[in-house]
Amino acid sequence: MDFFKDKKVLITGHTGFKGSWLSIWLHSLGAQVVGVGLDPYTEKDNFVITGIGNKIKADIRADIRDGEKMKQIFAEYKPEIVFHLAAQPLVRLSYDIPVETYQTNVMGTINILEAIRATESVKVGVMITTDKCYENKEQIWGYRENEPMGGYDPYSSSKGATEIAISSWRRSFFNPDDYAKHGKSIASVRAGNVIGGGDWSLDRIIPDCIRSLEADKPIDIRSPKSVRPWQHVLEPLGGYMLLAQKMWENPTQFCEGWNFGPRMESISTVWDVASKVVDKYFLTNSRSYLRDLSDPNALHEAKLLMLDISKAKFRLGWEPKMNIDQTIEMTVDWYKRYKSEDPYTLALSQIQKYNSTP
DSSP states (O other): OOGGGEEEEEEETTSSSSHHHHHHHHHHHTEEEEEEEEEOOOTSSHHHHGGGGTSSEEEEEOOOTTHHHHHHHHHOOOHHHHHOOOOOOHHHHHHHHHHHHIIIIIIIHHHHHHHHHHOOOOOEEEOOOOGGGGGOOOOSSOOOOOOOOOOSSSSHHHHHHHHHHHHHHHHHOOOOHHHHOOOOOOEEEOEEEEEOOTOOOOOOOHHHHHHHTTTOOOOOEEEETTTEEEEEEEHHHHHHHHHHHHHHHHHSSSOOOOEEEEOOEEEEHHHHHHHHHHHHHSSSSSSSGGGEEOTTTOOOOSSOBOOOOHIIIIIIIIOOOOHHHHHHHHHHHHHHHHTTSSSHHHHHHHHHEEEEEE
């Protein structure tokens, strides 16, 4: 993507799992990347061990709940393209900190929208939410972009509320009919359960698996029958970048909501994914490592969730490249190599491999 060479790109949440991969990818394409985020979760995070913070134009620690600080950063660095990924991203944690979850996800996003509004240089804003923003009826077909927003738990509902806010700001301040006045194109994007190397977050199946495997302990599976749309982190990131380019070239044609999910055959249960991780890690069938810890009294989490990606496929020309086995193979490969190889070079090699996948 020569498009991003020398573009001024601001990423919120660049210290996180998805944000670090996006920073590496855009930096490799020659973009001038400015990152705004909190401290990384652990010293083993992809952001830390790849050293991407030392490679990009600016690595800034700031909280998106501080609206004035966001405006100051935007005014100083004058970004042209904004990818907003910063969030409180965990369902179970949202039960413990519901107010902070709303403050970060809803008001934090509004602060970024207001910073975009106040900064003349910004032409494109890609606001990342989640597939959990939809009012989940646990239906057997995928959700389309025009279906109602909602959410049971504080995390999911905060993301539904975030989508409503984005839509309101787009209609009120960034309306495509008034593009000649404001000169900005704003879209929201929703992805499924993203996996890949360098994620060490709590309550995520891949980090849980790897921590247990490295410690030679059983893997505790909390919701073995839950069905999720699994995809490698590079899949939606490639979609976000393609969308940003389309928005830049045709700003009034693509400023709306978009789903970036996997193929239907990659929609699997948590138990099946954990089993595949173990098999790839040991190169043998080792399902004895899995332990079912289902609790009928556990906090509510959706059991079935799928996305319809027809819109991205037909209007953007985007579709996922990898199936579930390729996705898990690339993910496990990272975790088997990160201790003995340079993690930044490893990340670049996986990006190159992904780009060369037909």
